[in-house]
Amino acid sequence: MKDASKQTLVELFKKLWDYVKPYRKLVIASLILTIIGALLAQVNALVLRYTVDELTTLSNANKTLKEGFTLLAIISIILLLKEGFYALVQFGQKFYGEKMKIYISKDFAQNIVERILTYKMAFYSSPTNESGKLQTRIDLGVTSLTQLVKNFFIDILPLFFNAFVALIIMFNANVYVGLVSLSIIPLFFYISSLQAKKLKGFRRTMRKYRETKNNGIIGLINSITVIKSFTRESFESKKHEAIQLDMTENQLQTRKLSFLFDGLKKFTEQFGVVIIIILTAYFVLNGSMTIGAIMFHILLFNNVSAPIQQLHRIYDEVQDAIIYSDAFFEIMDADEETELSGTYIPEKFTGTFEIENVDFAYPNGTKALYDVSMVFKPNTINALVGLSGAGKSTVINLLDKFYAPTSGKILLDGVDLQEYDTHWLRDNIGLVLQKNHIFNGSIKENILYGKENATDDEVVAAAKQAYIHEQIIQLPEGYNSKATLLSGGQQQRVSIARLFLKNPPIIFLDEPTASLDAIATEKIKKSLDAIKKGRTVIVISHSISQIIDAENVIVLEKGKVIEQGTHEALYNNESAYFKIFNAMANSLNIDKIKNTLKE
Ligand SMILES: Nc1ncnc2c1ncn2[C@@H]1O[C@H](COP(=O)(O)OP(=O)(O)OP(=O)(O)O)[C@@H](O)[C@H]1O
Numbered sequence: 036m037k038d039a040s041k042q043t044l045v046e047l048f049k050k051l052w053d054y055v056k057p058y059r060k061l062v063i064a065s066l067i068l069t070i071i072g073a074l075l076a077q078v079n080a081l082v083l084r085y086t087v088d089e090l091t092t093l094s095n096a097n098k099t100l101k102e103g104f105t106l107l108a109i110i111s112i113i114l115l116l117k118e119g120f121y122a123l124v125q126f127g128q129k130f131y132g133e134k135m136k137i138y139i140s141k142d143f144a145q146n147i148v149e150r151i152l153t154y155k156m157a158f159y160s161s162p163t164n165e166s167g168k169l170q171t172r173i174d175l176g177v178t179s180l181t182q183l184v185k186n187f188f189i190d191i192l193p194l195f196f197n198a199f200v201a202l203i204i205m206f207n208a209n210v211y212v213g214l215v216s217l218s219i220i221p222l223f224f225y226i227s228s229l230q231a232k233k234l235k236g237f238r239r240t241m242r243k244y245r246e247t248k249n250n251g252i253i254g255l256i257n258s259i260t261v262i263k264s265f266t267r268e269s270f271e272s273k274k275h276e277a278i279q280l281d282m283t284e285n286q287l288q289t290r291k292l293s294f295l296f297d298g299l300k301k302f303t304e305q306f307g308v309v310i311i312i313i314l315t316a317y318f319v320l321n322g323s324m325t326i327g328a329i330m331f332h333i334l335l336f337n338n339v340s341a342p343i344q345q346l347h348r349i350y351d352e353v354q355d356a357i358i359y360s361d362a363f364f365e366i367m368d369a370d371e372e373t374e375l376s377g378t379y380i381p382e383k384f385t386g387t388f389e390i391e392n393v394d395f396a397y398p399n400g401t402k403a404l405y406d407v408s409m410v411f412k413p414n415t416i417n418a419l420v421g422l423s424g425a426g427k428s429t430v431i432n433l434l435d436k437f438y439a440p441t442s443g444k445i446l447l448d449g450v451d452l453q454e455y456d457t458h459w460l461r462d463n464i465g466l467v468l469q470k471n472h473i474f475n476g477s478i479k480e481n482i483l484y485g486k487e488n489a490t491d492d493e494v495v496a497a498a499k500q501a502y503i504h505e506q507i508i509q510l511p512e513g514y515n516s517k518a519t520l521l522s523g524g525q526q527q528r529v530s531i532a533r534l535f536l537k538n539p540p541i542i543f544l545d546e547p548t549a550s551l552d553a554i555a556t557e558k559i560k561k562s563l564d565a566i567k568k569g570r571t572v573i574v575i576s577h578s579i580s581q582i583i584d585a586e587n588v589i590v591l592e593k594g595k596v597i598e599q600g601t602h603e604a605l606y607n608n609e610s611a612y613f614k615i616f617n618a619m620a621n622s623l624n625i626d627k628i629k630n631t632l633k634e
């Protein structure tokens with residue numbers, strides 16, 4: 036993955052603009068309101084100066100109270116009208132801003148999901164993308180990017196504009212006063228950037244902590260049975276506490292630094308106020324300004340400094356957002372993770388797989404296959420045999436194009452598998468997985484995954500073939516029950532029903548009956564035998580009954596093919612297959628079984 040931390044603000048801005056573009060009308064509307072708002076914001080200062088000066092004149096001239104009241108009435112009306120109008124403008128500004136924020140947040144969230152769905156298996160099995168970490172990264176990314184959009188396109192401009200208008204009025208009133216205000220701005224920027232630099236490291240560490248922590252909690256929930264049965268509650272809680280303590284320390288440091296810098300900024304601002312008072316008082320005393328100028332300048336200075344203070348908040352949020360958006364765009368722009376697909380769709384299809392000298396290592400570096408060559412013919416039952424960890428499931432992963440071989444070739448009907456249209460290929464493969472074959476949703480939804488537009492009758496027929504229909508209808512909610520609450524064997528049969536519904540020409544069965552009871556195994560074996568005819572079938576199994584019928588047995592050991600042939604031929608070789616088969620048979624305690632059956 037590229038180092039996205041080098042992402043500059045300008046690049047980020049460009050990326051965000053793509054998301055903002057569809058809503059540019061909203062941006063323009065809120066900007067127009069901003070300009071009106073900035074002008075209105077200066078009204079108070081002007082009115083106040085006028086009031087103070089008028090009142091001074093009135094009291095100096097010993098005028099009546101009545102004349103004072105007229106003045107006050109006019110001022111009150113102006114101020115109230117201004118506030119009313121200002122409230123309307125602000126409402127519009129906030130509402131349009133928020134509307135844009137909500138829409139864009141939706142777009143971010145949808146785009147990232149659409150994007151990661153196109154990524155290859157290696158992306159998901161990489162340790163940096165464990166589900167909890169990925170989730171946190173996406174969630175925080177969406178939140179902070181949305182905030183960033185708001186900052187860039189809704190918040191910053193009004194602030195700048197406010198400050199800008201106030202500065203112009205100040206310069207117009209008096210060049211020196213304007214200069215003092217102007218000189219405060221770079222000082223603020225300097226302090227803010229210093230603060231950001233100091234905090235950057237803490238922020239990045241914090242992101243890691245958050246991801247690890249969330250990942251930890253998800254892991255905890257997933258393994259709760261193991262934790263409880265081994266009474267490891269306190270061990271787990273200590274593990275969690277360690278992360279929590281690191282986080283606490285980090286948070287405290289962050290806060291401490293923030294408060295220190297906030298104080299410094301406040302002091303700088305007050306320093307500015309003092310200088311402006313002194314300067315204005317000087318001009319009042321030497322007669323070049325009226326007394327109203329003091330209030331006038333302080334309010335204007337406030338109009339300059341308040342936005343700049345806010346700018347710092349935005350600056351902080353932008354810094355945060357950059358950190359999370361780095362991670363977000365790293366996921367979003369991971370072009371190298373996109374699953375490659377060829378374009379080849381065959382007109383005629385036989386279904387012969389040839390694996391030629393394939394080496395393969397998983398993304399984490401585990402080498403799983405070494406110079407593997409094998410052939411799977413259609414109309415034949417192929418069995419992959421080998422001890423646990425030999426690489427059997429890995430072969431299936433490669434045939435399904437979940438991963439590409441590190442070197443070597445896989446051909447289907449003589450054409451490189453990489454050239455095939457991946458969707459077409461998978462549409463023609465039925466896979467019963469060894470694990471994780473059920474997803475969140477009802478039983479019916481799970482079976483329907485095999486064929487989207489299947490009728491209810493077809494679903495029931497498939498469930499009957501998989502010998503699960505009777506059990507499903509016993510459930511309180513029948514086919515609408517949650518599939519994840521089914522027992523292990525029931526889940527496996529649901530995934531077999533899905534295969535029957537899909538009815539594909541290529542079938543990969545990875546331990547299809549591992550979690551089934553004997554009676555279900557026997558019945559499903561019949562269904563499977565029926566569907567196997569005229570197709571390319573690969574079965575992986577540790578059970579004798581599954582492999583004894585195979586016409587082509589391939590024996591894998593530590594990622595290498597060590598034998599290939601028919602069951603009889605390999606058995607007569609008296610080598611690896613012979614040993615494995617005998618071990619399987621002996622584990623069944625056949626003699627005792629035989630005797631029992633006789634009696
Ligand atoms: N997603 C993965 N990432 C990294 N290594 C993996 C992954 N899946 C499997 N491996 C490793 O690859 C090797 C082969 O695993 P594979 O799942 O193919 O074994 P198997 O023959 O199917 O075993 P079993 O009979 O236990 O299912 C093992 O050493 C395993 O640890």
Ligand SMILES: [Mg+2]
Binds near residue numbers: 427428429469545
């Ligand atoms: Mg396996």
